[in-house]
Amino acid sequence: MMMHCRHFGACGSCSLYDKGYPAQVAMKMGRLSELLAPFYTGAIVPHLSPESHYRARAEYKAYHDERGAHYAMRHLNKKDFVFLEECPMVLPAIERRMWRLMEAVNADETLRHKLFGVEFLATTTGECLVTMLYHKKLDEAWRSRAEALAGLLDAHIVGRSRKQKVVIGEEFVTEELEIGGRRWRWRHYEQSFTQPNPAVNARMIAWAVTQAARYAAGDLCELYCGSGNFTLPLSPLFGKVIATEISKRAIKAALENCGLNGVEHIAFLRMSSEEFTEALEGRRRFRRLEGVALEDYDLQTVLVDPPRAGLDDATRSLLARFETILYISCNPETLARDLGTLTRTHRIVEAALFDQFPYTPHTEAGVVLKKVR
The missing domain is CATH 3.40.50.150 (Vaccinia Virus protein VP39)
Structure with a gap:
């Protein structure tokens, strides 16, 4: 069946939304x-x-308004942004975490303040790494909240700001794929190229x-x-x-x-x-x-x-x-x-x-x- 998304026609990620x-x-x-x-x-x-549910990598802008922070993608018109309410192209390992993450962010000012981007890297076996991008220095208060968030999501978390990287858990996920009857394993590092x-x-x-x-x-x-x-x-x-x-x-x-x-x-x-x-x-x-x-x-x-x-x-x-x-x-x-x-x-x-x-x-x-x- 064709993937259905309420943002077809607006979100710039899927420009062929009108074709089966x-x-x-x-x-x-x-x-x-x-x-x-x-x-x-x-x-x-x-x-x-x-x-549907085919992407192991996803990058979103964190857009803030009076209601809180939202995942946002560039509009097809290349000028505006679309606030996302769903994203059925991502792997289940991302989909089941991304909305809980944003709820946690909006419930905690330390996590939300000056957050400008969120990146996900996941595997077919369910592992997930979340990179949170900030325009501020990440202090011990942020680390404490991020450690709790990592436990809540059962995910690795990397916090990044200018000249700073804080790793909660691991900075990689391990993918496993069966090729020709054999299971092969690869470590995929945060912010490195992966398929x-x-x-x-x-x-x-x-x-x-x-x-x-x-x-x-x-x-x-x-x-x-x-x-x-x-x-x-x-x-x-x-x-x-x-x-x-x-x-x-x-x-x-x-x-x-x-x-x-x-x-x-x-x-x-x-x-x-x-x-x-x-x-x-x-x-x-x-x-x-x-x-x-x-x-x-x-x-x-x-x-x-x-x-x-x-x-x-x-x-x-x-x-x-x-x-x-x-x-x-x-x-x-x-x-x-x-x-x-x-x-x-x-x-x-x-x-x-x-x-x-x-x-x-x-x-x-x-x-x-x-x-x-």
Whole structure:
């Protein structure tokens, strides 16, 4: 059934509110087909989202008036705000806490005063972390109230103000997803990047694992690896894995996630894709590579999951050397641009759509490319 929300037509989060879910998917499939048409005319496999309660992350403005504080989102007109009375797109772990939290805030001046934002990070197993953003210093009185609130909500709480962070409980949640018959675990840290839609993320990872099992060769190189979202479930398919990420916190989480899952053969490097390209081509030496002998890797398969800007020129050039390319894209427009270069040496053999963001025009895609002989 299609999600129903009393704020459709006003709240800017769901701009495709007037289309049923099948129509949304058809529109996205049509656009992705247009973008891939110059390079690929085969089937594009859609991987759909639950139609409600699908988001594991949510960020709200705290708007204050004479009645108290309210969750607010920007209006579709981009000028006004909408006070929320429901938000059926969030996971149940968020939904069952968010209204109790706001009731507690409005009953306690210490919690409410100068609160300007609330962020939620949750898991499919019911864990939840709440970040409360303030324009004031957080003192011991606030900590005492926040500790009581954490107990009331059965949640971790992080309070943030300028140059200050107060953690009640943990600053991460631990997600568990079943991929290919195995349970995998990831720590997701507060205010770090995580995939927003766990159900689609599980399907996206499973797709990547299936394609790697079918097309991969040699050892795996992953660029933009984050905290190991793809790296860990892909790792059993390869003798050696090397993965790069620029974020120090993401690398920390990735190493912790290896420990959680008993994986020992992944080398995580805190490097940008541009730096790794220079290292792999022997154009620059890095102290961060001490103890990692790149010449010992038979790097024939690469997975890239770049930001919306897509790949830079050097990385596009680097990918030409790999036998198999798995490209996960959060922006099909830049994917199409990059394919203009990649298809000079490779051809697309598989394509998929991942609907991480229902009720919005946003589309994510995946393609597999094999080197042309």
